[in-house]
Amino acid sequence: MFARGLKRKNAEDPEDVEGCPAGAQATPSYSLQRQSLLDMSLVKLQLCHMLVEPNLCRSVLIANTVRQIQEEMTRDGTWRVVAPQAAGRAPLDRLVSTDILCRSVREQEGECPAPAMGDGQPDLVPGLAVAPAAPAPRSPQSSLWEGDGSRESRGGFQKSLDQIFETLESKTSGSVEELFADVDSSYYDLDAVLTGMVGSAPSGPGTGLQAFASAATSPPGSSCRSDLGELDHAVEILVET
Amino acid sequence: MDLMVEASPRRIFANAHTYHINSISVNSDHETYLSADDLRINLWHLEITDRSFNIVDIKPVNMEELTEVITAAEFHPLQCNVFVYSSSKGTIRLCDMRSSALCDRHSKFFEEPEDPSSRSFFSEIISSISDVKFSHSGRYMMTRDYLSVKVWDLNMESRPVETHQVHEYLRSKLCSLYENDCIFDKFECCWSGSDSAIMTGSYNNFFRMFDRNVRRDVTLEASRENSKPRAGLKPRKVCTGGKRRKDEISVDSLDFNKKILHTAWHPAENIIAVAATNNLYIFQDKVN
Numbered sequence: 001m002f003a004r005g006l007k008r009k010n011a012e013d014p015e016d017v018e019g020c021p022a023g024a025q026a027t028p029s030y031s032l033q034r035q036s037l038l039d040m041s042l043v044k045l046q047l048c049h050m051l052v053e054p055n056l057c058r059s060v061l062i063a064n065t066v067r068q069i070q071e072e073m074t075r076d077g078t079w080r081v082v083a084p085q086a087a088g089r090a091p092l093d094r095l096v097s098t099d100i101l102c103r104s105v106r107e108q109e110g111e112c113p114a115p116a117m118g119d120g121q122p123d124l125v126p127g128l129a130v131a132p133a134a135p136a137p138r139s140p141q142s143s144l145w146e147g148d149g150s151r152e153s154r155g156g157f158q159k160s161l162d163q164i165f166e167t168l169e170s171k172t173s174g175s176v177e178e179l180f181a182d183v184d185s186s187y188y189d190l191d192a193v194l195t196g197m198v199g200s201a202p203s204g205p206g207t208g209l210q211a212f213a214s215a216a217t218s219p220p221g222s223s224c225r226s227d228l229g230e231l232d233h234a235v236e237i238l239v240e241t
Numbered sequence: 242m243d244l245m246v247e248a249s250p251r252r253i254f255a256n257a258h259t260y261h262i263n264s265i266s267v268n269s270d271h272e273t274y275l276s277a278d279d280l281r282i283n284l285w286h287l288e289i290t291d292r293s294f295n296i297v298d299i300k301p302v303n304m305e306e307l308t309e310v311i312t313a314a315e316f317h318p319l320q321c322n323v324f325v326y327s328s329s330k331g332t333i334r335l336c337d338m339r340s341s342a343l344c345d346r347h348s349k350f351f352e353e354p355e356d357p358s359s360r361s362f363f364s365e366i367i368s369s370i371s372d373v374k375f376s377h378s379g380r381y382m383m384t385r386d387y388l389s390v391k392v393w394d395l396n397m398e399s400r401p402v403e404t405h406q407v408h409e410y411l412r413s414k415l416c417s418l419y420e421n422d423c424i425f426d427k428f429e430c431c432w433s434g435s436d437s438a439i440m441t442g443s444y445n446n447f448f449r450m451f452d453r454n455v456r457r458d459v460t461l462e463a464s465r466e467n468s469k470p471r472a473g474l475k476p477r478k479v480c481t482g483g484k485r486r487k488d489e490i491s492v493d494s495l496d497f498n499k500k501i502l503h504t505a506w507h508p509a510e511n512i513i514a515v516a517a518t519n520n521l522y523i524f525q526d527k528v529n
Binding site for chain 1: 260261279280307308309310312329362363365366369416419420422425
């Protein structure tokens with residue numbers, strides 16, 4: 001995407017990205033790159049959150065990156081914090097889908113199950129598996145790559161970030177067990193479940209799992225596809241056994 | 242005739258992890274082992290499947306405050322009360338189980354100070370440690386982050402004693418690698434039996450070997466197309482800029498889908514195993 005990695009500008013840094021005068025940290029091109037990085041990161045966080053098995057390490061790293069950018073933009077004075085009443089009224093359209101997802105999941109499941117070691121499976125509200133599929137996620141690409149966009153959404157993003165983590169925790173602790181709760185442990189069913197989750201073979205049984213497969217949008221990068229490829233391969237091995 | 246291998250589980254240790262398990266390490270006492278997930282480390286007895294002891298827990302009361310996760314853990318090869326665990330912020334903590342039951346306080350804390358001149362928004366991500374391995378001698382440990390492997394002396398917490406660049410030419414591509422998620426790839430590393438060499442994987446089916454005594458390193462390729470069986474592997478070179486020589490490959494031609502994440506070195510012989518996507522390669526030293 002970029003010919004060079006995105007670097008913070010140093011006063012002595014002679015190299016400029018696009019011929020802007022050296023030493024100006026908030027040059028237009030740098031700000032643009034930083035904004036792109038912020039937008040890309042927010043998209044990644046939202047997509048993380050919609051995966052069946054969210055990767056906590058990845059989410060934490062991306063969230064920390066977002067915080068870093070936010071801190072720098074605050075120091076630069078380019079971060080406009082929204083007045084409380086405006087945040088309430090104006091729709092935070094970039095993050096609203098995440099907000100709705102988090103809220104609906106939390107309302108349904110109540111207290112997050114405490115993951116004590118040695119305990120049995122935590123109790124779960126049956127609706128948990130279905131909730132993430134309910135509101136169709138708006139296409140993140142179109143809204144995030146518009147020019148200036150609705151910068152008033154920035155003020156609410158920290159709260160949404162926290163909500164993402166709460167949901168990630170509750171999803172990780174419960175949703176996988178919930179998925180497999182009704183599944184027989186024989187190899188055949190496991191194969192069918194995996195096939196259904198991957199979504200590449202539409203013959204997977206169970207409407208609940210189908211909902212997951214269709215709800216999980218593929219991320220922009222190729223890593224998700226290669227993960228799915230590995231999953232397919234694992235399924236082939238199981239079938240041969 | 243194809244060889245079919247059927248594995249059957251002998252013991253199942255269940256219900257002790259809420260997050261993705263990243264490490265398992267058998268203790269030198271051969272009776273216990275640890276398992277680590279993103280936020281917790283548990284200690285097990287090999288014969289007891291329904292009980293484990295939690296020895297590290299970094300889960301914050303409020304998950305909104307979570308900024309760091311556990312990425313790898315390993316027992317010391319000789320001292321059965323000592324283990325280390327690494328984090329997504331590039332730190333390693335050494336814990337001694339004799340000091341307390343819950344090892345939330347570390348005995349040693351290893352972290353290299355950040356180089357301010359190379360700071361970027363990706364600094365934290367690339368400092369995240371994907372693997373930690375003790376040397377066979379137990380004197381050193383090695384950590385793998387996105388661009389380098391570092392060797393640490395257990396007696397010096399302030400910085401590593403050796404740093405080896407795996408693919409420094411990727412530093413200028415970090416934004417693209419962040420976009421396509423490759424920056425989150427978790428590479429492992431391993432020691433040779435005598436601890437004189439270390440090995441780790443890279444992209445394009447390349448893997449790297451570093452000789453610690455002779456201070457020499459080599460890039461090799463695990464690929465059927467580019468090597469004949471029983472022939473010696475030819476060293477590869479990545480061209481970082483300017484004129485590309487005939488045998489070199491340019492950074493932009495690297496295949497980032499062909500990643501070597503797992504490698505292993507025989508504990509006594511110079512035989513290595515390299516996993517390249519869905520192929521396993523076994524190489525050995527040429528016998529003269």
